[in-house]
Amino acid sequence: MSALTDLSIAEAAARLAKGEFTAVDLTRAHLARMDAGRRLNAFITETPDLALAQAAESDARRAKGQAGTLEGIPLGIKDLFCTEGVQTTAASRILEGFTPQYESTVTANLKKAGAVFLGKLNLDEFAMGSSNTTSAFGPVENPWKRKSDPAAKLVPGGSSGGSAAAVAARMAMGATGTDTGGSIRQPAAFCGITGIKPTYGRCSRWGIVAFASSLDQAGPMARTVEDCAVLLSAMAGHDPKDSTSAPMPVPDFARALSGDIRGLKVGIPVEYRPQGLSDEVAKVWDLGVEWLKDAGATPVEISLPTTRHALPTYYIIAPAECSSNLARYDGLRFGRRVEGKTLDDMYRKTRAAGFGREVRRRILIGTYVLSAGYYDAYYAKAQKVRRLIADDFAAAFQKVDVILTPTAPTPAFAIGENTDDPVTMWLNDVFTIPTSLAGLPGLSLPAGLSADGLPLGLQLIGRPFDEETVFRVAGVMEKAAAFTARPQEV
Amino acid sequence: MSLDTAKVRSIAELARIEVADDQLPHLAGELSKILTFVAQLAEVDTDGVQPMTSVAAMTLAMRDDVVTDGGYPDKILANAPEAAEGFFTVPKVVE
Numbered sequence: 127m128s129a130l131t132d133l134s135i136a137e138a139a140a141r142l143a144k145g146e147f148t149a150v151d152l153t154r155a156h157l158a159r160m161d162a163g164r165r166l167n168a169f170i171t172e173t174p175d176l177a178l179a180q181a182a183e184s185d186a187r188r189a190k191g192q193a194g195t196l197e198g199i200p201l202g203i204k205d206l207f208c209t210e211g212v213q214t215t216a217a218s219r220i221l222e223g224f225t226p227q228y229e230s231t232v233t234a235n236l237k238k239a240g241a242v243f244l245g246k247l248n249l250d251e252f253a254m255g256s257s258n259t260t261s262a263f264g265p266v267e268n269p270w271k272r273k274s275d276p277a278a279k280l281v282p283g284g285s286s287g288g289s290a291a292a293v294a295a296r297m298a299m300g301a302t303g304t305d306t307g308g309s310i311r312q313p314a315a316f317c318g319i320t321g322i323k324p325t326y327g328r329c330s331r332w333g334i335v336a337f338a339s340s341l342d343q344a345g346p347m348a349r350t351v352e353d354c355a356v357l358l359s360a361m362a363g364h365d366p367k368d369s370t371s372a373p374m375p376v377p378d379f380a381r382a383l384s385g386d387i388r389g390l391k392v393g394i395p396v397e398y399r400p401q402g403l404s405d406e407v408a409k410v411w412d413l414g415v416e417w418l419k420d421a422g423a424t425p426v427e428i429s430l431p432t433t434r435h436a437l438p439t440y441y442i443i444a445p446a447e448c449s450s451n452l453a454r455y456d457g458l459r460f461g462r463r464v465e466g467k468t469l470d471d472m473y474r475k476t477r478a479a480g481f482g483r484e485v486r487r488r489i490l491i492g493t494y495v496l497s498a499g500y501y502d503a504y505y506a507k508a509q510k511v512r513r514l515i516a517d518d519f520a521a522a523f524q525k526v527d528v529i530l531t532p533t534a535p536t537p538a539f540a541i542g543e544n545t546d547d548p549v550t551m552w553l554n555d556v557f558t559i560p561t562s563l564a565g566l567p568g569l570s571l572p573a574g575l576s577a578d579g580l581p582l583g584l585q586l587i588g589r590p591f592d593e594e595t596v597f598r599v600a601g602v603m604e605k606a607a608a609f610t611a612r613p614q615e616v
Numbered sequence: 617m618s619l620d621t622a623k624v625r626s627i628a629e630l631a632r633i634e635v636a637d638d639q640l641p642h643l644a645g646e647l648s649k650i651l652t653f654v655a656q657l658a659e660v661d662t663d664g665v666q667p668m669t670s671v672a673a674m675t676l677a678m679r680d681d682v683v684t685d686g687g688y689p690d691k692i693l694a695n696a697p698e699a700a701e702g703f704f705t706v707p708k709v710v711e
């Protein structure tokens with residue numbers, strides 16, 4: 127018997143429409159999975175009562191013939207999206223107990239489409255991390271296990287680690303993520319699911335706790351390409367409340383999944399075989415190229431020479447923007463306050479108690495690179511290199527329609543590994559950061575398993591606002607990959 | 617690039633984050649390592665390159681200069697650690 131929690135969003139929507147089960151049934155099934163999987167620590171705040179009430183309202187809307195595109199579909203929300211009346215923490219002690227009085231645009235759009243929210247998902251503190259181990263609410267565990275060492279607890283990736291783990295473990299049919307340097311794509315790869323960071327500007331940032339505003343972008347995570355397409359169509363759209371939100375119509379992305387990629391040119395960047403790339407990842411990448419050739423596409427070697435400078439560029443720009451965005455946590459208007467003798471003393475004590483180590487480190491780096499005397503050497507320099515990185519992609523897209531790369535250099539690692547040195551941890555995002563700096567859409571989909579039984583992801587990168595081509599190619603690759611493996615415990 | 621503890625103390629002061637003296641040497645080591653890593657950008661030739669401040673290929677839209685929001689002080693103050701008579705409160709700043 128196929129459990130309700132195994133259905134894709136598209137299948138569930140069709141069967142809800144036929145009346146085979148109700149939104150309340152579907153929500154109950156997912157709440158039961160959340161109970162069974164609580165050990166994974168995927169959620170910071172579960173809202174079962176609210177979810178059941180929303181599901182009942184959804185069933186009532188359907189009875190009246192007012193079903194939206196996501197009517198009755200249970201989703202998890204990364205705890206970086208402000209949700210009216212539901213605690214929003216950004217996985218930080220400094221926001222513990224913060225209850226937004228408003229709803230983010232993206233979650234409001236999902237609600238308008240009829241979705242049911244199961245709760246708020248764990249993440250790296252302020253979305254800063256690649257392993258979900260910087261959360262003030264404890265690490266998230268990946269539902270996948272190494273065959274050779276099933277006792278080892280693996281990371282789900284980050285920062286959208288709770289989102290990826292919850293979707294992989296069938297606790298939610300889909301989830302929202304956010305991606306600043308790879309925070310949707312790398313966890314999707316580590317947990318064997320699909321996720322897309324759309325073009326910068328596609329989704330409104332209004333009501334999403336800010337990390338690095340020139341890079342932050344929301345996107346969907348789900349178990350199929352089609353589900354991501356359906357979710358993104360609902361999440362995206364112009365919003366006057368975000369001045370960088372693109373005033374463009376949102377296509378019905380699912381319609382792009384024609385299955386026909388004949389004649390398409392697929393770029394394969396020669397620089398994307400760095401030292402430390404696992405043989406297994408390289409092999410699955412080669413396999414991906416074969417699938418595309420079999421479907422009638424042509425691989426084309428391309429060069430993205432400035433790519434090797436993407437990580438240092440990112441680790442100047444992102445901390446600079448973070449230090450300025452996180453200045454708002456002052457113990458004054460919301461969140462935590464630690465009393466001090468003077469106003470400055472209160473700021474210093476509040477921020478020392480509220481921020482974790484990785485966040486503190488990034489604020490300090492950001493403060494330094496923006497400070498008088500260092501601005502040109504670091505920040506202005508990084509902004510110039512950023513333009514060269516974006517120019518590399520623009521030149522490549524003169525010759526090709528889409529670019530194929532691995533998503534991450536390795537499969538999921540164990541909790542506690544890669545923590546000695548922040549720079550080693552950052553290497554996880556070596557394939558995803560260049561795309562973020564250029565503002566391009568990037569999708570990760572599961573392409574196979576490592577010998578040790580862990581999912582490996584491939585990334586498709588598209589032209590600005592051409593998510594449709596990305597989805598179209600992803601649909602073909604998904605079919606060829608026939609990835610049906612599931613986490614051992616599901 | 618290496619930072620000494622005095623420099624780290626002054627950065628922390630600018631960022632308004634209290635750092636205990638015994639944590640300064642370790643933090644100086646971590647931050648120096650990061651700065652050494654990012655210093656490789658110096659080798660990239662960026663002469664004549666315009667800094668990229670935004671990836672969005674559009675100019676910011678102007679809007680009418682009118683009030684479109686507001687009128688709910690209770691909501692604004694709902695999450696304040698401390699509020700009184702419709703205001704946020706802070707420690708005394710005038711002696």
